[in-house]
Amino acid sequence: MARVTLLTDFGAADGYVAAMKGAIATVAPSVIIDDAAHDVLAGDVRTAAWALAGYWRIYPAGTVHVAVIDPGVGGSRRALALEADGRFLVGPDNGVFTRVLQQVASVRMVSIEATAFMRDVISSTFHGRDIFGPAAAYLATGTPLDALGPEAAEPYLLPLPQPRRSVDAVHGEVVHVDRFGNLVTNIPLVWMTAGAVVRIGAHVLPLRRTYGDVESGAPVALTGSHGCVEISVRDDDARWVLGADVGVAVSLTGLTRGGPD
Amino acid sequence: MARVTLLTDFGAADGYVAAMKGAIATVAPSVIIDDAAHDVLAGDVRTAAWALAGYWRIYPAGTVHVAVIDPGVGGSRRALALEADGRFLVGPDNGVFTRVLQQVASVRMVSIEATAFMRDVISSTFHGRDIFGPAAAYLATGTPLDALGPEAAEPYLLPLPQPRRSVDAVHGEVVHVDRFGNLVTNIPLVWMTAGAVVRIGAHVLPLRRTYGDVESGAPVALTGSHGCVEISVRDDDARWVLGADVGVAVSLTGLTRGGPD
């Protein structure tokens, strides 16, 4: 049986996560449920999309990933189930899959509408428990994707900032700050060339391999675990030390060519 | 084998949760342990009772729910194990089961006293590890409830505020504020009638179906996932926007009759 993972903004004090797990366990009593993260800020779909992109394909094929950051619950947004690269994803059609969809060439997608795969009573405020959890459990136990509802197209995509390239530079920005204060940018590492440097505010940083390549307290540009340029401060929090946050401009300059085509 | 769920106020930095899990795994090596919530405020039995009530019956029969919010550990309070509606519950006799007991017609209950089902050495400060965890593991592996100790009666019940009904109104209060700032009241939705409105402070709110039925930033009264009236602010935190917290008065007025008998 496949595993199910849960990503939510439910926190760890209210019991909502457990209600989702119970709904899953009722359908699939022996399924293993892995908590991905539950402390995403309430309604922060952008951060959830970033987090999900970092693990969904690290899991083996067959895994079912549930993402419930769902401020529009009970409204007109669709409930989606996707299959991409052999993994399944379940959640609201509010952009939470934006980065996943950027990473794959093709995807199958349905709108979850078959009530046979939902809880008997559907609330209008808790679809994680009543719709998404059960759908994930059915997928984990072998229910085919298209049993859940009709084929769907045109998922909502977050308007993520795109890096701009010029002849010898790339202009991007910070798109996520993690728990360590690392500034994750939207500049793919594949655009870096020998001799190029990373600029943020007044800082000009060569790309290094790891934190230990600079002195404690010094800023450093690195290859982040998502494959983009990250800016860190060794043994400290780059957000505070550099006074930067999501949206702050970052550039690569001195490129010997504009990057790959 | 049944699943075990854990609800505590241990947080996620000290390793206490893992010690409980280890004690469970020693008894039941292949049992699946689901974290329910561990960030309940230290000693906040009232919130734990509310959280537990929201998921214990969503899980399938056979599940063992452990709730260790236990400021009286090592004192005279009993250690309880309950069976209700086919689920088991394990924890201190301090009111954490109050809301569960309100939801069921009958319950079997024992005082956990059989040392054969505890760890070899029992501390006086960590019964989650030494008594409750092992008891849950034995229940999950088929040990009968009454093997754990003698039948028990009169569990301690929290003095929860009860809503008062008059001919055309119900007077209740906020009993929980969740991570999203939703104000959960103690007014059961079954008391709502057509044309009635929800009052909190100066706000008069018709009951709506979901958040999206009002403008962003507006307050709204809803059917909460626990079956009681909830007051929310769309895309914001009702606690801060409305300046309300646990204990604040909420009423239903304009009822065409006083509710069901």
Add this chain to the structure above:
Amino acid sequence: MARVTLLTDFGAADGYVAAMKGAIATVAPSVIIDDAAHDVLAGDVRTAAWALAGYWRIYPAGTVHVAVIDPGVGGSRRALALEADGRFLVGPDNGVFTRVLQQVASVRMVSIEATAFMRDVISSTFHGRDIFGPAAAYLATGTPLDALGPEAAEPYLLPLPQPRRSVDAVHGEVVHVDRFGNLVTNIPLVWMTAGAVVRIGAHVLPLRRTYGDVESGAPVALTGSHGCVEISVRDDDARWVLGADVGVAVSLTGLTRGGPD
């Protein structure tokens, strides 16, 4: 199959924990992964070492404990895998195993270097996903410890403060403050003798059995769950009430002898 536990400073908002779990599940699809704790302060190896010591041996033999608090990732610190008392431990060689190693007479230890047991691409910033997680999964599925790499010696040990003994007193200090505000000291309970008292600041406290042995709001000295003297305030937070934190002096005085030899 053995269980795997995870202790990190990754928090619960970024998806890093899930990436580790995915890497483990890829190697060992049906392994149960228990979260130990993920809210250790970023880079706080000292606290992680304390937490780990409290649960690793509560789990049954065969369990694989992963501890990734790893500010030196990508640098020259070794990646270690240990076997002690039948349990396995995996993590960076930065002192996180210090307290575990104090608890055992013997240990087998290897430096994880065999790339066959790592992910295909090894980042220089996320060895939890690329090295430690997979190593743990291989150990959980029966891979012998020495397959992971060459034997290793002289693990880095944190310079933990040691209590000093005189004829009739022991001078120690607070080494951890837990979520409840309990002040955990480095004074083993075995050194306590009848009539001795615990001193912290201006407070002179007899050793009691549990919180309930003093009035609400009063300080109390207890046997902590790790086997050392702990100082608590009943129904309150000793850190704030007593104005104490890690490093504050604590002593046992009035000992009838200096303790066991």
